[in-house]
Each structure stands twice: as C-alpha cells, then as structure tokens.
Amino acid sequence: MSIEKFTQEKVLSVHRWTNTLFSFTMTRPAHFKFTAGQFARIGLQVGDELVVRAYSVVSSPFDEILEFFSVVVPEGKFTSNLQHLKVGDELFLEKISYGYLTLARYQLPLPKDLWLMGTGTGLAPFICMLQDFETWSKYEKINLVYSVRTRDELAYIERIQEIAQTFGEGHSGFKFIPVITREPDAPLHDRLPVLIANGELEKVAGLTFNPETTHVMLCGNPEMVNDTKEALKARGLTMNRRGEGNIAVENYW
Ligand SMILES: Cc1cc2nc3c(=O)[nH]c(=O)nc-3n(C[C@H](O)[C@H](O)[C@H](O)COP(=O)(O)OP(=O)(O)OC[C@H]3O[C@@H](n4cnc5c(N)ncnc54)[C@H](O)[C@@H]3O)c2cc1C
Structure with a gap:
C-alpha cells in the first residue's frame, strides 16, 4: 500500500451507539470529492502495517467534515483497533473516493x-x-x-x-x-x-x-x-x- 495515496486526517468526534456500533467524524481535505453513496478507503496504523478498509460516507458531499458509521468485529484486524478511536487521533484517508451505489x-x-x-x-x-x-x-x-x-x-x-x-x-x-x-x-x-x-x-x-x-x-x-x-x-x-x-x-x- 503506497502511503502517497493517503492524507493524514484528524478525528473530530466519536459517538458510541452500542458496544459494537459507533460513528466518528474527521477532517475532510479540500481535494476529497465524492458523490452521495460512494465510499472512502480509511487506513489505520496497526504496528508496522497500514490496515485499510472501505467505508461508505455518511456525511453529505457538501459537508466540511467526513462522517462514518462502523461495526466492531471482535477479531477484525481493522475494527478491533478502530473501536478505541479518540478525538485528536490520526487516520489515513485515500485521496480518491470509489463506488457505483449512486x-x-x-x-x-x-x-x-x-x-x-x-x-x-x-x-x-x-x-x-x-x-x-x-x-x-x-x-x-x-x-x-x-x-x-x-x-x-x-x-x-x-x-x-x-x-x-x-x-x-x-x-x-x-x-x-x-x-x-x-x-x-x-x-x-x-x-x-x-x-x-x-x-x-x-x-x-x-x-x-x-x-x-x-x-x-x-x-x-x-x-x-x-x-x-x-x-x-x-x-x-x-x-x-x-x-x-x-x-x-x-x-x-
Ligand atoms: C464498499 C464497502 C463499503 C463498506 N462500508 C462500511 C461502512 O460504512 N461501515 C462498516 O462498518 N463497514 C463497512 N464496510 C466493511 C469494512 O470495510 C470492514 O470489513 C469492516 O470495517 C471490518 O473490518 P475488520 O478488519 O475489522 O474485519 P474484516 O476482516 O474486514 O471482516 C471480518 C468479518 O466481519 C464481518 N463484517 C465486516 N464488516 C461488517 C459490517 N459492516 N457489519 C457487520 N459485520 C461485518 C464479516 O463477517 C467479515 O467477514 C464496507 C465494505 C465495503 C466493501
């Protein structure tokens, strides 16, 4: 995974719905464009590895921030770590968006x-x-x-x-x-x-x-x-x- 494809963004808020469901918002770089229904690829540093997963964007294409809604998979490589997310933490965001559910x-x-x-x-x-x-x-x-x-x-x-x-x-x-x-x-x-x-x-x-x-x-x-x-x-x-x-x-x- 080439790190040049990503920017580093800051977590702005975390909301926990249940033990296994939470939402979070993070900064949105000006270059990150998407159409409603598309997904982003988010990266998390786990030890030496950048673990990347697809996440549908919850927030609107016109919002200044990005919001996501996540499950916690107990043994999941990404979400078992992501669940401990705090305001101020850094996440990697791939520069382009993807998807055809539009x-x-x-x-x-x-x-x-x-x-x-x-x-x-x-x-x-x-x-x-x-x-x-x-x-x-x-x-x-x-x-x-x-x-x-x-x-x-x-x-x-x-x-x-x-x-x-x-x-x-x-x-x-x-x-x-x-x-x-x-x-x-x-x-x-x-x-x-x-x-x-x-x-x-x-x-x-x-x-x-x-x-x-x-x-x-x-x-x-x-x-x-x-x-x-x-x-x-x-x-x-x-x-x-x-x-x-x-x-x-x-x-x-
Ligand atoms: C296009 C696309 C968009 C996605 N958008 C979202 C999103 O908005 N929110 C989100 O939470 N996940 C989303 N996912 C799933 C996400 O990419 C990861 O699979 C998820 O974060 C779990 O990662 P993990 O490494 O912890 O577990 P993984 O090793 O990736 O998954 C392990 C197992 O967990 C289960 N699982 C994975 N994702 C979910 C889920 N969302 N709900 C219930 N069980 C699941 C499945 O049984 C899967 O086999 C999306 C996937 C794709 C392909």
Whole structure:
C-alpha cells in the first residue's frame, strides 16, 4: 500500500451507539470529492502495517467534515483497533473516493419511486443520499428500510427524522421503515426477503414494486443483499446494468 495515496486526517468526534456500533467524524481535505453513496478507503496504523478498509460516507458531499458509521468485529484486524478511536487521533484517508451505489447510475426507468434498504451499517450511504436535495427533488416516493437485529442497534433514528424535516420539507412521500429481526413484538421482524415475498413491506410502505417505476438500492450483509435481490427479481424487477434496470447493490464483505 503506497502511503502517497493517503492524507493524514484528524478525528473530530466519536459517538458510541452500542458496544459494537459507533460513528466518528474527521477532517475532510479540500481535494476529497465524492458523490452521495460512494465510499472512502480509511487506513489505520496497526504496528508496522497500514490496515485499510472501505467505508461508505455518511456525511453529505457538501459537508466540511467526513462522517462514518462502523461495526466492531471482535477479531477484525481493522475494527478491533478502530473501536478505541479518540478525538485528536490520526487516520489515513485515500485521496480518491470509489463506488457505483449512486443515483446517477439510473438512466431507465426514470426516477419515481426509490427504495433504500440497508442492514446494520449498510444504512450509511443512504443517510448520505438523503442529505442531498437532489434525491428529494428527483423522487416522488422514498422508502428507507433499515433492518437490524435488536432495537438498540437502530442508530441514527433522530438524525433520520431531522434529515427528513430539513431536506424533505414539503415532500409527502417519505417513509422510514425499521425492521427488527430478533424482536417478535416489532411491527416488522422478518428478514427482508420474506417481507418482500409475503407483501408485508409493500403494505407498510403503501407502495408496490413496479418494474416501470421502481429503483431499489441494497447495502450491507451479502447474504441479505443476495436473498433480497432474488426476492425482488421474483417480483419482476431486474438488476441495473449499464444504466438500465431496477436493482443496485453493494456488499460489505
Ligand atoms: C464498499 C464497502 C463499503 C463498506 N462500508 C462500511 C461502512 O460504512 N461501515 C462498516 O462498518 N463497514 C463497512 N464496510 C466493511 C469494512 O470495510 C470492514 O470489513 C469492516 O470495517 C471490518 O473490518 P475488520 O478488519 O475489522 O474485519 P474484516 O476482516 O474486514 O471482516 C471480518 C468479518 O466481519 C464481518 N463484517 C465486516 N464488516 C461488517 C459490517 N459492516 N457489519 C457487520 N459485520 C461485518 C464479516 O463477517 C467479515 O467477514 C464496507 C465494505 C465495503 C466493501
């Protein structure tokens, strides 16, 4: 890993949601440009080694700082160290951003209904997209579906409400739909593929999947991404390739 590809940035804040979920912000160098939905590559010095991992940007492309949302993998080379992050620490940031989970990839169908579906930290790129006025002006309906295992893992709830008020003011088509898979009392507690196959998700959203109008973005756990994709294909939606099609995905591992 060539160190010239990186700049050194300072950690500005750390927020712990649970023992295994936290968010942090850091300085953003002027050259670091990205489109909502893209990811950065962050480096951490572990002994003699620079360990680098991909992280979706949570903050908007217009913010002066960068925000990220991280899991802690107990044996993970990166996050078992990153979890001890403190204000003032230094992190490496690769100079360029990456990724195709952006709204620009949709040419057809034209934008109308947007479903953003994330598991766990897979929420990150969607918080970013919802802080871009263009997202709100392009789509008539936006459903943010956020699947976690337990209620305490529902991070960013207040931020989502604030964002909907600030960016979605006057937009009547936004719905936030939490899914809590290990809590049978939660209004929605099945895995996303099940909720799609049995029609429950559409019922709660008040909107049906339509190959002519629907854009769906899936992000997070690869098993969820794959099974959800298959459930959507069974409903007639297609993978987005070269600008055409309904479904765009990003796997975190
Ligand atoms: C395009 C892209 C964007 C990503 N964005 C984010 C992000 O915004 N936030 C984030 O926390 N991670 C994100 N990741 C995952 C991240 O790059 C690392 O895998 C993660 O930080 C764990 O690193 P590690 O070295 O501790 O463990 P690794 O050795 O990288 O992973 C070990 C195992 O941990 C599990 N795991 C990895 N990532 C996650 C996760 N996010 N949630 C639950 N389990 C996980 C998997 O089972 C994996 O096999 C992204 C990955 C990709 C490819």
